[in-house]
Amino acid sequence: MRKCLCFALSVLCLALVHARAKAGPKATPDRPISAVLVHKIATDAARQTAQTSDQTPQGPATEIDFTWSYAPNLPACAATQKSCYDGFTLTYATANIVIATQSTLDPAARSYNWVPKNGVPYGSLNFQLVANGYDEFGSPVASSPAETIVRNDVTSLAAPTVLPGLSGVPIP
Amino acid sequence: MGGCGSKATQSSSVAPNIPPTSATVPALAWKNNGNPLVPFCSSTNPINCVSSFTIRDVTTGATVTVAITASSYGPVSPGDSYEIRVDGFDGDGNPISSPYAAFPAAP
Numbered sequence: 261m262r263k264c265l266c267f268a269l270s271v272l273c274l275a276l277v278h279a280r281a282k283a284g285p286k287a288t289p290d291r292p293i294s295a296v297l298v299h300k301i302a303t304d305a306a307r308q309t310a311q312t313s314d315q316t317p318q319g320p321a322t323e324i325d326f327t328w329s330y331a332p333n334l335p336a337c338a339a340t341q342k343s344c345y346d347g348f349t350l351t352y353a354t355a356n357i358v359i360a361t362q363s364t365l366d367p368a369a370r371s372y373n374w375v376p377k378n379g380v381p382y383g384s385l386n387f388q389l390v391a392n393g394y395d396e397f398g399s400p401v402a403s404s405p406a407e408t409i410v411r412n413d414v415t416s417l418a419a420p421t422v423l424p425g426l427s428g429v430p431i432p
Numbered sequence: 433m434g435g436c437g438s439k440a441t442q443s444s445s446v447a448p449n450i451p452p453t454s455a456t457v458p459a460l461a462w463k464n465n466g467n468p469l470v471p472f473c474s475s476t477n478p479i480n481c482v483s484s485f486t487i488r489d490v491t492t493g494a495t496v497t498v499a500i501t502a503s504s505y506g507p508v509s510p511g512d513s514y515e516i517r518v519d520g521f522d523g524d525g526n527p528i529s530s531p532y533a534a535f536p537a538a539p
Contacts, residue, residue, distance in 0.1 A: 383471070420533055423462055
């Protein structure tokens, strides 16, 4: 009877270890990502102190700063890519654009500054962050996404760029 | 020298039925709306967007609304002066407009 009980406990322990390894990265990062719109004065190239979007903008937004926290349920990947997590993927979900992957957002990453080439788009911008890793077989797995919405509202418009003078347009 | 003249003469005599295309009317033209990151408005959700241009005849005070997709407007009176602005909506859906930009006088 005692032998039987020991055997059953051993099997249960093995099953629990197996289940843990198979789980993959934690469902979501501990805390949803937060984002801060950063503006800069058009005439001043120096980066200004971060300002939230509900303050008066000093000029067009040039970057968005993301921060997040994450308590991993798996070790960071090292030599073998099995039962481990190897970083994060940040996506601009509104436009379905991947901003950064694990090659940039390694397991230790907890923040990222996104500087879009042509400036921050206007409107309600949705971003998603997932943790990436590998299961016990080495197959890629990902957590469910943590989301944040950044509002970059239009508050004023610049004047059109006119072309010189009255120009001649051919009569159709 | 003579060759060139001969060719021109020959060319005009060979294609006498081409309609004239040189007639023009004065018009206003602009390069862009000045707000490349602001999307065009949709009819369902007009926020954070540009919707149209307003062209003002400074001489007469008359204004006309032009589609946001346009890049020229005419015909206009050659003696008058004109300016243009872009109209749209802010993040709360309130109408906003740019300052007017004047078209330089014709040379």
